[in-house]
Amino acid sequence: MSSSFDPSGLHTELFIDGAWQKAASGATFPVENPATNEIIAHVADGGPADAALAIEAAGRAQVQWGKSTPRQRADILRRAFELVIANTDRLAAIMTAEMGKPLAEARGEVAYGAEMLRWFSEEAVRIGGDHTTSVDGNTRIMITKEPVGPCVLVTPWNFPLAMGARKIAPAIAAGCTMVFKPAELTPLTSLALVQIFREAGLPDGVLNVVTTTSASSVVETWTSSGIARKISFTGSTQVGKILLRQAADNVMRSSMELGGNAPFIVLADADIEKAVDGAMKAKMRNMGEACTAANRFFVHRSVVEEFSEKFAKKISELQVGNGAAEGTEVGPLIEQKGLDKVVSLVADAVSKGARILTGGIRPEGPGYFYTPTVLTDVSLDSELMNTEIFGPVAAITPFDSEDEVLRLANDTEWGLVGYVFTESMEKALRFSADLEVGMVGLNTGLVSNPAAPFGGVKQSGLGREGGKIGIEEFLEYKYTAIAI
Ligand code: ADP
Numbered sequence: 098m099s100s101s102f103d104p105s106g107l108h109t110e111l112f113i114d115g116a117w118q119k120a121a122s123g124a125t126f127p128v129e130n131p132a133t134n135e136i137i138a139h140v141a142d143g144g145p146a147d148a149a150l151a152i153e154a155a156g157r158a159q160v161q162w163g164k165s166t167p168r169q170r171a172d173i174l175r176r177a178f179e180l181v182i183a184n185t186d187r188l189a190a191i192m193t194a195e196m197g198k199p200l201a202e203a204r205g206e207v208a209y210g211a212e213m214l215r216w217f218s219e220e221a222v223r224i225g226g227d228h229t230t231s232v233d234g235n236t237r238i239m240i241t242k243e244p245v246g247p248c249v250l251v252t253p254w255n256f257p258l259a260m261g262a263r264k265i266a267p268a269i270a271a272g273c274t275m276v277f278k279p280a281e282l283t284p285l286t287s288l289a290l291v292q293i294f295r296e297a298g299l300p301d302g303v304l305n306v307v308t309t310t311s312a313s314s315v316v317e318t319w320t321s322s323g324i325a326r327k328i329s330f331t332g333s334t335q336v337g338k339i340l341l342r343q344a345a346d347n348v349m350r351s352s353m354e355l356g357g358n359a360p361f362i363v364l365a366d367a368d369i370e371k372a373v374d375g376a377m378k379a380k381m382r383n384m385g386e387a388c389t390a391a392n393r394f395f396v397h398r399s400v401v402e403e404f405s406e407k408f409a410k411k412i413s414e415l416q417v418g419n420g421a422a423e424g425t426e427v428g429p430l431i432e433q434k435g436l437d438k439v440v441s442l443v444a445d446a447v448s449k450g451a452r453i454l455t456g457g458i459r460p461e462g463p464g465y466f467y468t469p470t471v472l473t474d475v476s477l478d479s480e481l482m483n484t485e486i487f488g489p490v491a492a493i494t495p496f497d498s499e500d501e502v503l504r505l506a507n508d509t510e511w512g513l514v515g516y517v518f519t520e521s522m523e524k525a526l527r528f529s530a531d532l533e534v535g536m537v538g539l540n541t542g543l544v545s546n547p548a549a550p551f552g553g554v555k556q557s558g559l560g561r562e563g564g565k566i567g568i569e570e571f572l573e574y575k576y577t578a579i580a581i
Contacts, residue, residue, distance in 0.1 A: 101421065102137065102194035103187070109140045111147055111308065112291050114154035115301025121146040126310045128285060131197040131429045132419040132464045138195075140284045143307035148276070148318035151305035155247040155274040156324035158302030163244045163272045165300075167222040170269055174218035176297035181211040181262075181290070188289055190421070192257050195283045197428035197465075198383055199420040209545065210262035210290075213563065216547040220568045221270035230581075237579040242572040244272035245350055246326030249319045251278050251312075251340070253332045254431055255386045257286035263551075263562045264329045265294070265304060271571035273327070276319050277306045280332075282431055284308040313339075320344055329570065330354070331388075334511070334556050352560035352570045354388070354552060356485050357513030360506035361391035361542075362528065364499070365399045367518035368540075373407045375542030376491065379516050381415065381469065382543070384427055385489045386435070388557075389514050389536075389544060392486055394493040395502045401473070401495040408491065409454035409471040417466060430465040430488055439467050439488035446472050446479040446492060456490070483509070499524070507533045513553035514544055535561075 109125070110117040124142035129135070143151075181188065189203035198206070227240035248268050252260040261279060268275050279287035291306050309315045319325050320343035327350040330340050334355040344351045361379055363372045379391035396404050420428035430436045436459065443457055456470030469489040475482070481492050496502040506515060515532040518540055519525050529537045535553040536544045545551060550561035560570050 102190045104138055107138070107191070107285060108288050108292055109138055109285075111141045111143050111151070112288070112295075112304070112306040113147065113151045114158075114305065115295070120144060126281065128195050128282075130194050131431050132421070134463045138285055140288070140308045142311070143309040143315060144311055145314050145318045147307050148309075148315040149322070151276045151307050152247065152319050152322045152324050154302040154305050155276050158274045158300065159244075159247050162274050162300060162303050163246075165272060167224065170272060171218045171221040173294070173297050173299055174214050174221060174266060174269055177294050177299075178211050178214035178218060180293045180296055181207060181214060184289075184293065188258060188286065191289055192283070192286045193420040193428070195285050196254060196257055197420050197431060199425045199428050200423065202383060203420070206256055206259050209547065210259040212547040213259070213262040213266045216563070217266035217270040217568065220267070220565070224271070224568065224572065235581055237581055239577045239579060241575050241577070243575055245571050245573050247274045247276070247324055248571065249278075249316065249325045249328040250275055251316055251328070251330045251332065252280060252287070254280035254282040255383060257283040258290060260331050261287050261290055264331075265290075267562070267568045267571050268329075269299070269303070270568050273571050274303045275305065276325070277304060278312065278315055279306070279308060281308070281310050281312065316340065317343060320347065320349065323347060325349060327351070327571070329560075337558065350570070352562070353558040354562060355556060355558040356511055357388040357390070357553065357557055358392045358483070358485060358509045358511040359389060359514045359516065359534075360532070361394045361516040362502055362506060362518065363394070363396040363400060363404055364517070364519040364521070364524055365397040366520045366524070367397075367400065368520055369400060369404055369407060371540055372404060372518040373411060375516060375518060375538070375540065376408050377411055377542065379538065379542030380491045381412070381427065381489060384430060386431060386487050388485070390486070391491070391516055391542070393482055393506075394491055395496045395505060396493055398495040398497055401493065405454060405471065405473045405493050412469045412471050412491070413455040415469050417460075417468060419464070427469055427489060430467060433465060435487060436465040436467055439486065439490055442479075442481040442484070442486055442488075443470060443472065443490055446475050446481055449476040449479050451475045451479065451492070477505070499527075503528070503531050507531075510556045511553065512555035513557035514538065516542060
């Protein structure tokens with residue numbers, strides 16, 4: 098199977114109630130390849146009228162879908178898993194063309210997203226419940242779990258396949274219907290995924306997709322409909338807060354995967370080779386465009402020079418280019434705005450005393466490229482310490498004591514993930530306990546795993562995706578009191 102992008106056979110319409118259809122207005126919007134600036138497709142630009150049709154379809158389908166058997170839902174997810182795996186090269190090529198990540202990473206994302214489908218196909222048949230007796234012995238207490246109801250799913254552009262799969266899979270497993278709005282920068286992967294669910298036998302109306310450039314009016318149509326019972330959002334903290342306010346009006350269940358400001362801590366006793374390997378993954382995966390990306394490197398003063406030099410050397414050897422070319426290790430950023438932000442954050446850090454060990458260049462030519470960069474002696478009042486860089490820039494600051502670095506690491510409103518490198522079990526467990534985050538990477542730069550609960554504390558979000566508890570986000574508990 099070819100791994101070059103081929104738009105033939107790809108649907109670019111809205112998918113509502115089991116049918117592909119144009120936007121009511123007839124409008125479309127272009128999708129750009131961030132490596133070449135070429136327009137690779139035009140996609141239906143849905144509006145509130147289309148959004149209303151989609152949520153009504155989800156509402157109608159809920160009753161029957163909620164009564165489908167666990168095995169039916171598991172089988173659909175299992176077939177979708179197999180189809181995604183069989184289409185790995187095609188899906189990876191679409192993702193690389195619309196988002197920019199290197200093909201090897203895109204294939205890795207397909208495997209991760211597919212595993213979410215398989216994981217939840219296995220969870221669908223193990224929803225269970227509980228049973229107990231009241232303390233006075235007069236009542237049997239039966240606890241059953243039911244689907245929450247129609248869900249609003251909103252996803253970002255940085256992991257176009259995995260973010261959709263991570264929400265759709267548990268919703269299907271739990272018996273919820275959905276309206277889904279993928280990011281406007283990367284709609285094609287989601288449309289291809291929907292096509293796969295259809296082939297896998299998902300009934301009409303269960304999954305409805307509206308691509309749009311009017312995110313706020315489409316999503317507000319859904320949150321204010323009175324039909325949707327839950328919203329699951331991945332994106333910026335700023336937009337998450339807007340959606341939480343909307344969800345409050347109808348008291349909707351809410352899962353929020355928001356921003357991060359991950360500390361990457363290298364203690365004095367760390368294995369530096371391991372730390373550098375971990376840093377490459379935690380910083381460079383997805384060109385640094387990940388909420389889990391290491392944003393602040395705190396390295397003990399006794400090892401900061403060795404770590405920085407080795408890290409900068411590895412970073413400088415990375416092959417930057419069009420992600421579609423085999424061998425490329427770093428693709429372009431997603432858009433001009435993201436590139437401008439990275440350029441300005443580096444300029445700000447340098448103006449406050451940071452030194453550039455490697456990179457710091459915006460190459461000429463098409464595409465939103467930025468050379469992978471390592472900054473050292475970064476001052477704590479630099480802007481990049483307090484904002485998600487979302488680019489291939491590592492900012493290193495030395496520290497002297499463990500108490501000091503814990504205070505610095507926790508001095509942020511976010512709390513998604515923290516990385517710690519040490520050879521001491523005692524220190525590892527202390528940091529694991531004291532970091533104010535939802536996830537900790539101990540001697541590893543990668544925490545995402547379908548079997549693990551992904552999510553953050555503080556302003557990084559609410560709820561968890563994946564793992565044994567991932568399905569709970571889509572289930573309600575019902576308690577029935579039975580007189581004995
Ligand atoms: P990012 O900075 O990663 O693009 P955003 O939070 O802006 O993150 O976008 C994540 C998702 O939220 C995208 O699908 C985007 O279209 C959507 N979105 C952005 N603004 C709004 C809004 N006001 N209401 C609903 N969805 C929105």
